[in-house]
Amino acid sequence: MKVAVIGAGIAGRMLAWRLLKLKAKLGLEITIFDKEDRNSQAACSYAAAGILSPLAELEMAEKDIYQLGTRSLELYTDWLQELPQKIYFKQTGSLVAAHGQDKVDLERFYKLVKSKLNDETNLIQKIDLGIKELDLQQLGEGLYLPTEGQIDPIELLTALDKALSSCSWYDNTEVESISARKVKTKDKIYKFDWVFDCRGLGAKKDSGLPLRAVRGELLWLKAPEVNIQHVTRLMHPRYKLYIVPRPDHVYLIGATEIESEDYSAVSVRSSLELLSAAYSLHKGFGEARIIKSVVNCRPALPDNLPLIKTDTGLSQINGLYRHGILLAPAIIEKTISQFKRLICPGSEKNYAVNA
Numbered sequence: 223m224k225v226a227v228i229g230a231g232i233a234g235r236m237l238a239w240r241l242l243k244l245k246a247k248l249g250l251e252i253t254i255f256d257k258e259d260r261n262s263q264a265a266c267s268y269a270a271a272g273i274l275s276p277l278a279e280l281e282m283a284e285k286d287i288y289q290l291g292t293r294s295l296e297l298y299t300d301w302l303q304e305l306p307q308k309i310y311f312k313q314t315g316s317l318v319a320a321h322g323q324d325k326v327d328l329e330r331f332y333k334l335v336k337s338k339l340n341d342e343t344n345l346i347q348k349i350d351l352g353i354k355e356l357d358l359q360q361l362g363e364g365l366y367l368p369t370e371g372q373i374d375p376i377e378l379l380t381a382l383d384k385a386l387s388s389c390s391w392y393d394n395t396e397v398e399s400i401s402a403r404k405v406k407t408k409d410k411i412y413k414f415d416w417v418f419d420c421r422g423l424g425a426k427k428d429s430g431l432p433l434r435a436v437r438g439e440l441l442w443l444k445a446p447e448v449n450i451q452h453v454t455r456l457m458h459p460r461y462k463l464y465i466v467p468r469p470d471h472v473y474l475i476g477a478t479e480i481e482s483e484d485y486s487a488v489s490v491r492s493s494l495e496l497l498s499a500a501y502s503l504h505k506g507f508g509e510a511r512i513i514k515s516v517v518n519c520r521p522a523l524p525d526n527l528p529l530i531k532t533d534t535g536l537s538q539i540n541g542l543y544r545h546g547i548l549l550a551p552a553i554i555e556k557t558i559s560q561f562k563r564l565i566c567p568g569s570e571k572n573y574a575v576n577a
């Protein structure tokens with residue numbers, strides 16, 4: 223059975239990798255298309271900070287995101303062991319902090335998340351921040367979410383690329399349109415038994431999905447004077463901030479959310495907001511060096527929820543918005559289960575292009 227995966231961001235790569243695991247069982251031949259070079263880092267997935275925080279997302283998201291995210295964390299624990307290289311992945315919990323005048327926001331966050339969790343208090347705990355992070359002890363009380371984690375998306379995408387070495391890969395190949403079993407490029411129409419559309423915002427033109435772009439900006443800092451080990455969110459009435467620690471005193475500071483399909487460089491205003499919030503959290507960021515700035519646009523649908531749409535010969539995965547890295551494993555698991563249901567033995571023959 224010939225299948226095509228269009229788009230090699232986190233959704234496309236993870237899907238192709240999990241389909242590869244079924245190659246022998248289902249007799250799959252997998253072809254990947256992407257408009258960019260295979261080594262390019264232009265996809266939105268490369269911009270992500272890699273926070274895996276289903277609980278903290280409950281502040282703004284539906285419970286579906288929490289459930290899918292929780293399932294993803296379980297899958298990550300298993301699946302990462304099957305990749306050809308070790309990935310930076312930590313599940314040591316995250317923190318939420320606030321300055322004195324903003325403690326009321328912290329309390330609101332605590333109550334909101336707890337109520338959405340039906341009062342499962344062990345998943346969100348009030349603590350003295352100094353217990354977890356000495357560098358944050360001056361902030362006093364904060365929140366600890368013990369099940370949350372983080373991953374390095376660039377390492378993950380690179381490892382997935384290696385794992386996909388046996389697939390046919392058409393890079394630098396822009397797909398003009400997709401329909402059930404058909405992929406049209408500038409030069410050719412390709413026929414497959416099944417097509418998986420994972421183009422993110424690239425699907426806007428022809429998919430019929432009401433996609434919109436949400437610009438995100440992120441700064442990478444090298445801050446030798448800062449020693450924070452947990453993903454930390456700062457509650458702030460104007461600029462919300464998260465800090466994602468990476469090895470060697472590298473910290474990712476993000477991220478803005480601007481309703482715009484604008485890929486131009488990080489603005490002065492966003493830099494000022496992100497950096498002043500980071501400096502307010504830890505004075506050691508004052509001497510940090512900005513080593514990288516990142517901009518990309520998140521693919522979002524009107525309800526900000528992910529979409530998996532499966533019809534005969536075509537599956538669409540989109541709308542991963544601000545949770546693509548978090549949700550990818552659970553979304554891919556669901557997509558493959560829908561696909562398998564439709565091609566179950568007996569009906570499988572009817573789906574072959576050349577049958």
Ligand SMILES: Cc1cc2nc3c(=O)[nH]c(=O)nc-3n(C[C@H](O)[C@H](O)[C@H](O)COP(=O)(O)OP(=O)(O)OC[C@H]3O[C@@H](n4cnc5c(N)ncnc54)[C@H](O)[C@@H]3O)c2cc1C
Pocket residue numbers: 228229230231232233234255256257258264265266267268269270271272273274395396397398420421422423424425437438439440476477516517518519520521540541542543544545546547548549
């Ligand atoms: C600053 C920032 C920080 C973020 N932080 C996090 C985070 O901490 N945690 C988290 O879970 N999520 C985070 N996200 C969100 C996450 O990055 C996205 O949800 C995710 O990358 C979407 O993945 P995708 O595979 O759907 O799309 P993409 O990564 O955009 O992949 C789509 C692919 O399709 C290809 N393509 C597009 N059009 C065509 C075409 N016509 N023909 C062929 N190929 C095509 C593209 O080249 C690309 O490779 C962040 C996003 C931003 C911008």
